[in-house]
């Protein structure tokens with residue numbers, strides 16, 4: 001399903017978890033981001049690429065190694081693939097097992113493979129220039145350790161990956177301190193690159209700058225609340241389902257684990 005289409009950008013929304021996949025078209029290249037989840041959805045994106053391609057190079061960016069962001073890799077083996085250094089050093093078995101389990105559970109026959117990366121992003125502010133298109137990558141761990149986000153110029157697009165969602169709470173599967181740093185970084189991009197369109201990995205795009213900032217601030221306050229042991233206020237748009245509450249409990253356990261690790265380090269010192 002197409003969530004949003006404008007000249008140069010199509011944002012697809014999967015039936016599952018409001019996961020977005022994005023197709024960016026510039027005069028110089030096509031860029032696909034995190035194609036997922038279902039075989040028909042992935043095939044649609046691939047078909048759309050071929051319809052508009054006209055011999056332009058095809059790039060694919062994986063924002064991070066969570067299985068829902070890599071399971072479409074089989075349909076884009078010929079693309080120039082971009083991900084972070086940590087992405088290629090991650091334990092691929094974990095992600096592959098999750099893809100396999102998902103396929104098994106829903107009787108899906110799609111191939112299971114981990115993306116082969118051709119362009120490794122070693123550090124923040126790595127810029128890839130393709131003709132007049134510039135992709136500026138930033139390492140953005142916190143949600144997950146291999147995570148990167150990027151800006152597309154001159155379109156002023158911010159592909160933020162699994163941050164700034166309007167439907168789900170911040171999921172801290174890596175580190176809450178890094179998560180907060182990433183949120184600050186994302187906010188600075190919005191000003192620095194005069195971002196016109198923010199695309200989150202789950203949920204709806206945002207084209208109003210004050211709303212983008214507000215999303216980041218909601219996340220920030222939520223995490224500060226968790227770390228202070230308080231129930232912070234949830235953004236009105238975050239889903240209040242039993243599933244989301246389970247994720248919230250998981251976040252609490254993560255933050256407690258970090259707290260205990262800090263105490264243990266202090267005792268050791």
Ligand SMILES: [Zn+2]
Pocket residue numbers: 064066143144162
């Ligand atoms: Zn994720």
